[in-house]
Amino acid sequence: MHQPPLPPHASGVPWVGDSVEFGRNPQRFVLKRQARFGPVFMGHILGASTAVMVGPQALRFVLSSHRHHFVSGPGWPRGLGMLMSGALMMKDGDIQTRTRRLLAPALAGSALASYTPVMEATARRHLERWVQQGRLSLYDGLKGLTFDTASQLLFGTPEGADTGRLGKLFATYTAGMQGLHPVVPLRVPFTPFGRAFAARSEMLKEVTRIIQEREKSTGSDALARLLESRKEQGEGPSADALAEQAFFLLFAGHESTSSLTTWACLELSRHPDLLDSAREEAQSLGEGPLTMERVERLPFLEQVLLETERLHPPFSGSFRQVVKSFEFNGFHVPEGCRVFYSINGTHGDPATFPEPERFTPGRFTPEAARCARHELGLVGFGAGPRSCLGMGFARLQAKVVLALLLRDYEWSLQPKQSLDPVYLPSLFPKDHLRVSFRRRSAQETRHRETA
Numbered sequence: 133m134h135q136p137p138l139p140p141h142a143s144g145v146p147w148v149g150d151s152v153e154f155g156r157n158p159q160r161f162v163l164k165r166q167a168r169f170g171p172v173f174m175g176h177i178l179g180a181s182t183a184v185m186v187g188p189q190a191l192r193f194v195l196s197s198h199r200h201h202f203v204s205g206p207g208w209p210r211g212l213g214m215l216m217s218g219a220l221m222m223k224d225g226d227i228q229t230r231t232r233r234l235l236a237p238a239l240a241g242s243a244l245a246s247y248t249p250v251m252e253a254t255a256r257r258h259l260e261r262w263v264q265q266g267r268l269s270l271y272d273g274l275k276g277l278t279f280d281t282a283s284q285l286l287f288g289t290p291e292g293a294d295t296g297r298l299g300k301l302f303a304t305y306t307a308g309m310q311g312l313h314p315v316v317p318l319r320v321p322f323t324p325f326g327r328a329f330a331a332r333s334e335m336l337k338e339v340t341r342i343i344q345e346r347e348k349s350t351g352s353d354a355l356a357r358l359l360e361s362r363k364e365q366g367e368g369p370s371a372d373a374l375a376e377q378a379f380f381l382l383f384a385g386h387e388s389t390s391s392l393t394t395w396a397c398l399e400l401s402r403h404p405d406l407l408d409s410a411r412e413e414a415q416s417l418g419e420g421p422l423t424m425e426r427v428e429r430l431p432f433l434e435q436v437l438l439e440t441e442r443l444h445p446p447f448s449g450s451f452r453q454v455v456k457s458f459e460f461n462g463f464h465v466p467e468g469c470r471v472f473y474s475i476n477g478t479h480g481d482p483a484t485f486p487e488p489e490r491f492t493p494g495r496f497t498p499e500a501a502r503c504a505r506h507e508l509g510l511v512g513f514g515a516g517p518r519s520c521l522g523m524g525f526a527r528l529q530a531k532v533v534l535a536l537l538l539r540d541y542e543w544s545l546q547p548k549q550s551l552d553p554v555y556l557p558s559l560f561p562k563d564h565l566r567v568s569f570r571r572r573s574a575q576e577t578r579h580r581e582t583a
């Protein structure tokens with residue numbers, strides 16, 4: 133029987149050339165080839181021949197309708213797989229389903245609502261510290277803030293406790309994920325990858341110790357909910373295995389949320405009219421604690437965040453491995469092939485989002501979203517049974533921080549900095565978004581209220 137051909141591969145510098153071009157700008161890499169070859173093509177990315185799939189139809193195939201053709205764990209470049217080993221993202225089959233069930237109660241519904249006061253108090257404390265500083269790198273400031281929040285909520289770290297040591301270990305860990313370090317995963321002490329691996333081992337020891345201690349006590353943070361959920365599963369994971377999950381949540385829980393929030397602040401600075409509308413809406417919150425219900429009632433902020441997710445998704449895509457060969461768009465992709473599904477390529481497709489390079493929150497008004505073909509067009513948090521488990525947590529935290537920033541503070545970009553995107557471990561502006569920062573005066577706030 134006639135077998136369709138393999139997906140096309142652009143000729144040129146196919147090996148190193150693809151990895152370098154992809155590493156510099158994965159979106160441009162994908163869109164250039166998508167325009168020439170369509171929604172599936174081959175590239176040599178991060179050390180292996182890879183079928184790249186892009187666009188809503190291709191993503192529906194990978195993430196939903198034909199997901200049984202794929203597994204996640206073995207699809208990741210070796211170095212990234214080693215650094216995230218044990219995390220839910222690396223699990224497949226029954227273990228993935230069971231682990232997801234274990235983690236879900238700590239990241240949804242009433243648990244989220246109960247986290248809001250900690251999110252708000254921690255944000256206020258950090259924002260006031262930024263006022264004292266006057267100038268800061270917003271991305272670093274937000275990473276500190278989200279890390280502090282995640283460690284309180286996940287591990288019950290006391291408010292205001294010094295999380296500096298763990299924070300430093302995390303910085304070493306994420307540095308090892310950047311650029312081409314994970315492609316040559318040498319576990320020797322003087323390489324960034326080796327240092328990242330050592331930092332991971334040290335953090336896992338610390339997290340296991342915290343879990344063993346917490347097994348003897350009670351609480352209402354995410355770790356207490358995980359331990360409760362483990363009891364309900366009967367034969368749940370060991371403290372070591374649970375530590376790997378909790379460690380990944382701490383990583384996922386702060387790195388990408390600070391990315392999303394940083395780009396939202398940057399886009400609002402670039403668009404004063406949108407900033408005004410967002411401020412006006414945040415002002416309508418008045419004083420009083422920010423409950424989950426109240427921040428969910430900020431429709432313009434919601435649109436700003438959706439458009440930020442579209443234009444600046446923290447992750448450019450994700451990996452799979454083919455376990456059952458398939459045909460898509462007239463091409464044959466064999467068993468064993470690695471697949472990369474492209475998030476930012478899908479978001480940059482003008483067929484789904486006209487004028488994709490423009491920041492236009494209005495695309496996401498409920499009316500506009502109803503007319504548009506958005507299903508699997510917006511996939512910043514993935515989709516289907518492996519979609520992001522922390523989406524609610526991340527979006528709630530971003531809203532709490534942005535609502536406070538908009539209502540009570542001013543930030544302005546410092547000159548002479550590069551805003552070029554860096555893609556790993558999650559998207560950030562090259563110079564970390566340096567800003568001047570101050571509290572808005574009572575007069576400014578009043579003026580807005582009466583305007």
Ligand code: HEM
Pocket residue numbers: 204220221222228232239381382384385386388389392445446447450451511512513514515517518519520521522523525526
């Ligand atoms: C803006 C913030 C975030 C973004 C953009 C994001 C994005 C994603 C994406 C795209 C995936 C799917 C990857 C795939 O298909 O292979 C994913 C999975 C996951 N995310 Fe997030 N994430 C964010 C925040 C969080 C937070 C705050 C947590 C937890 C506290 C979290 C926990 C997870 C977990 C556990 C998975 C694995 C799900 C599975 O494999 O079943 N994420 N995330």
